[in-house]
Amino acid sequence: MSDSDCEDIAPSQPADDNANLPALFWETMPDNPEDHPDYIALKALEEESTPEERAENFKTQGNNKLRIGLKSKNRLLLREAVDMYDKGLGLKCSDTQVNLALYNNRAHVNSLLGNWRSALQDSQSAMQLDPASIKAAFRAARAALKLGEWDVCAQLLQLGLSLEPGAQELQQIQQELAASRKQHEDQQAAQAAAYEAALAPARRLAAALVLKGYRCTLPEVHVGAKKPYVDSDGAMHWPVMLVFPETGQQDVIEDWHEHDLVAEHLDVMFGPDMPPLEWDADQEYSRQRVQLYYLSNAGQPLKQNQLVDALHGQWPDPDPQAGPKRYGEGASHWVAVDEALSLRQVLLQPGHVVPGVPLFWVLARDTDYQARFLAEELRRF
Template structure:
């Protein structure tokens, strides 16, 4: 066997001597070997995000090889699909969606590949609660391949999440024609059918409740109209408008009644005997106080309520003890004419509400109460139009 020339042996000896004395730059050590391995594509545990060619030239090279424009659209779409699958396995669903989207953009003629890309993207959307987007992708996948079972399953699950149970049942039935023993479809269909029946039952109950409410509302409005009681939606109208509407209900009748619930927490209602009960407000201007009667029966007299309110426990604000049932006068205001009408305490509420100048405002009849001929009473009415006894 030929031996090496002496010169080569001498050069090799010199190299080995230098190798023993100088440390290799960039070599792995106990502290950084895992970090360095992560930079090598073969040993990477996770796919990287944005690739900087200067920092990761090996990866940039691989990316160029995978998505080179010289490769066919089908090949590029498959590469994006695989990339998306890698992200999906890592549960990085947003990056998976981005990868699948790039694959879809290639507009390949392979219906199977397109169906897979759409279905995979639907799955990624599903896991970040984008149920509408997931459903749209499942529909798109089936347009590519109507019998794509995974797309059918994903669409059915999306319909369940958005509570469209009848559609979920329909998709399950279509999927079971493709695969009659598919466990996921059988389970989903059973659950969807049960929820669909429950939703239908609840909807029927709700319709019955609404129907009953509407019937009660119609009866209430008819009772008010038959009595000739006038309702104002707003607190004030012009005289021209009032003259036009006199003798009939004004504005959206029910809207005018409903507003009382916001003001007082109560609303006029019709009892089992066909009689009206009204929420009523009493104002005491001299003391800036109010009383509220939540259900003033239309056949009750004013004097009966005054006796109950001022018989034994007098209000704490009446320090002079001036307020007693027979020393009080009750008025209502006609805002359209800026006039006040005195109420006969022996009158019933219905008789007053039927007065030609009385309008129910905000669904709640209201009255002003004064101590008769008191100094405050005289001053208050000194510059106002006053009509005695209603």
């Protein structure tokens, strides 16, 4: 019942000379086959024969090419053998035994060539013609194993062993199937454990954010690889993005303790000891005139499992209503930040939803740009 291994077959080699062989045993088709009388006679015989006789003839030609191909380790002859079996089956003759042999033989050659899908299909076709074919069951089970179709393989093994309970070849495949399944299960378990280990920091951070009452939505901005974190005292630290919409400039405060006051950071950034901003020629962004704003209801708050995905670098499934709305209930609007509050107090204001990281818009008070910005002449969402 065992088949030869395809690894023993070398790449295509030049075929032997056909000069002294009858046309039936040619390994390759010569340039002018019509010059050979026995070829002409063979073609005439084919035309006069029945489909059953022609199918038998193609089976014989295929078997000869298979035998010589195995002997010479010539893969080209094996492919030609498949072509002969193809032609025989294409005749759809009424001889069940011939068709059975054609399917079985083509399955055998396809196995040698490593064409496991074709080998499985041919073996299953052979089993339809002869459900008691142990060879077909063996080849089908082996092909299914090679394809990783373990449930199909198990069903075929069950059928084959019901026909021949002591079949060693089937028992060997059964052992290989069990080993393959065990290896796959071990790999799946290892991958799941590695994924959970990689996800653990995001789970802890998401739990802390939810516990502290922070509401977050889909990330709108990123500050490199910076993320909020909890220190040893249980306090949250945030990276914060500052946007100057008038000029398109941005600034990042990489570590803002949640209990630090807004005024404390503004004193550092815009204090008298700090040089004026390079792009602020009129020095409008002074400490006395600078004002922060945030966009209320910046998005639909994420559930904790969605927040885990976002913190892990994945994009949660989008909600069509997730973004800010201009009108209706829960409409977004600009809110001036009370700099006497801590960052935590600002982020916990009603309607404040953090778009990944805290995002504040910096304007200079009492300017034409501020008036236009707040009047929404300059649409920002």
